[in-house]
Amino acid sequence: MESTYRKTRLHNPMRRFIVIGHRAVTTPTFKLQDIAGTGGRWDVLLRCIAASFCLSHGLRKDTELYLVCLGGEEAPKTVRLQGEHLKHVAPDERTLATLILKALEAPAPGLTWNASTPGISVAARGLEDLEEVVMKGTRYVLEEGGIDVAAVDVTPDGLGGDVAFFVGDPDGFTEEEVRKIRDDWGAVQVSLGPVGLHADHCIVLIHNWLDRARQG
Amino acid sequence: MESTYRKTRLHNPMRRFIVIGHRAVTTPTFKLQDIAGTGGRWDVLLRCIAASFCLSHGLRKDTELYLVCLGGEEAPKTVRLQGEHLKHVAPDERTLATLILKALEAPAPGLTWNASTPGISVAARGLEDLEEVVMKGTRYVLEEGGIDVAAVDVTPDGLGGDVAFFVGDPDGFTEEEVRKIRDDWGAVQVSLGPVGLHADHCIVLIHNWLDRARQG
Numbered sequence: 001m002e003s004t005y006r007k008t009r010l011h012n013p014m015r016r017f018i019v020i021g022h023r024a025v026t027t028p029t030f031k032l033q034d035i036a037g038t039g040g041r042w043d044v045l046l047r048c049i050a051a052s053f054c055l056s057h058g059l060r061k062d063t064e065l066y067l068v069c070l071g072g073e074e075a076p077k078t079v080r081l082q083g084e085h086l087k088h089v090a091p092d093e094r095t096l097a098t099l100i101l102k103a104l105e106a107p108a109p110g111l112t113w114n115a116s117t118p119g120i121s122v123a124a125r126g127l128e129d130l131e132e133v134v135m136k137g138t139r140y141v142l143e144e145g146g147i148d149v150a151a152v153d154v155t156p157d158g159l160g161g162d163v164a165f166f167v168g169d170p171d172g173f174t175e176e177e178v179r180k181i182r183d184d185w186g187a188v189q190v191s192l193g194p195v196g197l198h199a200d201h202c203i204v205l206i207h208n209w210l211d212r213a214r215q216g
Numbered sequence: 217m218e219s220t221y222r223k224t225r226l227h228n229p230m231r232r233f234i235v236i237g238h239r240a241v242t243t244p245t246f247k248l249q250d251i252a253g254t255g256g257r258w259d260v261l262l263r264c265i266a267a268s269f270c271l272s273h274g275l276r277k278d279t280e281l282y283l284v285c286l287g288g289e290e291a292p293k294t295v296r297l298q299g300e301h302l303k304h305v306a307p308d309e310r311t312l313a314t315l316i317l318k319a320l321e322a323p324a325p326g327l328t329w330n331a332s333t334p335g336i337s338v339a340a341r342g343l344e345d346l347e348e349v350v351m352k353g354t355r356y357v358l359e360e361g362g363i364d365v366a367a368v369d370v371t372p373d374g375l376g377g378d379v380a381f382f383v384g385d386p387d388g389f390t391e392e393e394v395r396k397i398r399d400d401w402g403a404v405q406v407s408l409g410p411v412g413l414h415a416d417h418c419i420v421l422i423h424n425w426l427d428r429a430r431q432g
Contacts, residue, residue: 056412092259196272
């Protein structure tokens with residue numbers, strides 16, 4: 001199908017996705033033979049990586065993904081992926097799992113981002129430690145009953161500028177997370193349609209709306 | 217995010233997706249450790265299964281997926297998945313691969329569909345042998361330069377009724393396939409946006425447009 005992609009626009013607005021893996025392990029302990037079971041649903045997060053970055057021909061450079069992992073001994077730990085610097089990313093779960101095992105092996109003693117492979121780094125950060133990141137653009141959170149994404153403002157103060165999208169994992173968001181995201185950070189509640197979808201499929205849809213909003 | 221799904225509507229229009237795996241092996245010979253390499257990119261087709269059927273809570277029942285496999289000794293062979301009857305489907309590639317290995321083990325001596333596990337069957341069919349299936353609804357093919365899906369007629373004669381979508385694998389379509397799909401079967405050329413996407417991401421977007429078209 002279509003293959004045109006505008007690579008070079010100066011100051012391309014950034015697309016940031018934040019996914020909280022409530023059970024996702026923070027140590028390189030999951031088994032490639034059973035990522036879902038041994039990784040606390042790391043399979044979901046891996047598919048979010050493919051949805052965030054993988055195009056038919058190439059990777060999305062204007063995208064960052066923050067995977068907040070709250071499972072296991074080293075929680076909280078956040079894995080940050082930056083499209084501008086990513087390499088060796090293919091959309092299959094096994095390739096992505098190998099990259100993530102390397103990331104979880106890297107030491108993350110504090111808030112400083114520590115690189116593992118190109119474009120991937122880790123820090124001992126939870127959701128609240130991402131404030132500086134998410135406040136760089138307009139915040140949106142996917143929630144049932146939110147306004148339809150088709151009706152969201154597409155000016156540079158809305159979908160047309162830097163954006164941060166909070167996407168739920170299979171456990172959704174805790175009340176405390178909702179308070180932080182919605183009340184403290186003022187994220188706009190947005191809905192993608194009448195059917196409940198997996199996190200990675202939500203990211204695919206959001207990208208398409210952003211592609212459309214920025215097409216003109 | 218949202219979780220409402222209208223399960224029960226009489227005579228729900230059917231959504232059919234046809235993906236051609238030009239190199240996808242037709243025998244149960246790919247290795248779980250390297251599905252992409254040993255399966256002729258079966259990893260792409262597995263992700264199309266997740267995109268076609270997997271919702272946040274449950275499976276899409278009004279969907280059928282036809283995976284036309286043209287690689288290996290037993291080509292052509294088509295694997296048919298029917299949402300109404302599917303069981304044990306999870307979105308991770310390993311679970312899906314195990315189901316598909318069972319399907320490829322089932323004998324497929326002719327055009328008759330032969331069941332392997334619930335909702336999954338195989339037949340010695342190529343693209344041209346799907347005519348009866350695709351002619352049940354309006355046909356669409358994803359192509360660069362096609363009309364924007366947002367502008368497609370949503371009446372029961374268009375997106376609002378039975379539909380069949382042809383989606384390219386990483387190899388696209390051959391000239392012969394294009395002739396069959398577009399000229400013989402009159403498929404409308406449709407585009408999803410300005411950026412070239414993987415087949416599974418295209419299916420996610422098409423489902424969302426159909427969900428929206430049928431929401432009213």
